[in-house]
Amino acid sequence: MRFKSPFEEPVICCFIVLWWRLKLIANLRVITYIATNIKSMSEKIEIQLEYPMNCSPKVLYNRLSTASGLAEWFADDVQVRGKIYTFIWEGSEQQAEKTLQKEDKLVRYNWVDEEEGYFEFKITKDDLTGDVSLIVIDTTDEEEETSELWNSQIADLKHILGC
Numbered sequence: 001m002r003f004k005s006p007f008e009e010p011v012i013c014c015f016i017v018l019w020w021r022l023k024l025i026a027n028l029r030v031i032t033y034i035a036t037n038i039k040s041m042s043e044k045i046e047i048q049l050e051y052p053m054n055c056s057p058k059v060l061y062n063r064l065s066t067a068s069g070l071a072e073w074f075a076d077d078v079q080v081r082g083k084i085y086t087f088i089w090e091g092s093e094q095q096a097e098k099t100l101q102k103e104d105k106l107v108r109y110n111w112v113d114e115e116e117g118y119f120e121f122k123i124t125k126d127d128l129t130g131d132v133s134l135i136v137i138d139t140t141d142e143e144e145e146t147s148e149l150w151n152s153q154i155a156d157l158k159h160i161l162g163c
Contacts, residue, residue: 054163
């Protein structure tokens, strides 16, 4: 009696094809699940940090909204062309567009190369005490690292302002 290959029997052949199709569908589901989770892991969160500032809103706003003011504490150099700000740190560049500003109150920059990335400065002044605060709002995927970076940057800003 001759030994038959499983592929020679139509019923066995159909089961093998069905099994491969089911395996393929299962693998596609796994790939879809991984892709979805990777996307959600890279989504940014918004953080908000508040710093008391011992200076006038006008002086603070100037340091947050102009190239020369930002170059004093935020980046090694800042270049402006229209609404696009180019921030230079140790030879690397990153561009942001100034998308929102309210005199002595608010400035927002959206990163050009990040769809959802932005950072924003809000200046608040307490009506009763006159205390001025700077609120930094940033989008990030690394909350602790970003908070530490802003703490360092704002310490430099306070030093420059004499706060």
